[in-house]
Amino acid sequence: MAKLKVGVLISGRGSNLQALIDACADKDYPAEIVVVISNVPGVAGLDRAEAANIPTVAIDHKAFDGREPFEEAVGEALSAANVQLVCLAGFMRLLTEGFVNHWRDRLINIHPSLLPAFRGIHIHERVIEYGARFSGCTVHFVRPAMDDGPIIIQAVVPVFQDDDPDLLAARVLAQEHRAYPLAVRLIAESRVRVADEQVVIGDFRSQDGAMINPAPE
Numbered sequence: 001m002a003k004l005k006v007g008v009l010i011s012g013r014g015s016n017l018q019a020l021i022d023a024c025a026d027k028d029y030p031a032e033i034v035v036v037i038s039n040v041p042g043v044a045g046l047d048r049a050e051a052a053n054i055p056t057v058a059i060d061h062k063a064f065d066g067r068e069p070f071e072e073a074v075g076e077a078l079s080a081a082n083v084q085l086v087c088l089a090g091f092m093r094l095l096t097e098g099f100v101n102h103w104r105d106r107l108i109n110i111h112p113s114l115l116p117a118f119r120g121i122h123i124h125e126r127v128i129e130y131g132a133r134f135s136g137c138t139v140h141f142v143r144p145a146m147d148d149g150p151i152i153i154q155a156v157v158p159v160f161q162d163d164d165p166d167l168l169a170a171r172v173l174a175q176e177h178r179a180y181p182l183a184v185r186l187i188a189e190s191r192v193r194v195a196d197e198q199v200v201i202g203d204f205r206s207q208d209g210a211m212i213n214p215a216p217e
């Protein structure tokens, strides 16, 4: 069967991109990355793509007069590569309603919190400051509002009493690297559909058990 053609949008180090690259290295994985686009030239994520022989495009948003012309260039690069699914992976630009609606249900994002809690930035600092006992990550379809949209998959990690944001970020990131390839696989296997703004997954299998934090004595 033909593989789902994925375009990945990045702005930085690209560790989630790497997780997707690694997943795609398996010949049985049902998706392939056909282009990686960064709005910041020279970032490590572009090197990762090049090392994997994936075509890259740097489209510096600063070179454009406003969001629309920038997004037009991004859209052209995606179309030129025949992209079927766009994955935002640490892409730090807000997208206009026009772009988001054009790619509706073909555009996903990974966010390092359990949405709808802790949208935006400085998430891990805010989770710790709030005293939340759990955090995690969310892969969701993108809607025009920031960090909003039907949830595909979430992973949960405990927050420790003596946590610091870097430690928590690393704990969450390790789960991001599992969750994102899994979400893309489910989509590529045509097991994901959106009905009434909720994601319905064919052959849904849930993780067993529950976590309590702090643990029961």
Ligand code: GRF
Pocket (backbone or CB within 6 Å): 012, 013, 014, 015, 016, 017, 089, 090, 091, 110, 111, 112, 173, 176
């Ligand atoms: C990740 O934590 C992701 O959830 C967030 O930005 C970070 C990007 O990291 N949207 P990387 O570039 O994938 O390493």
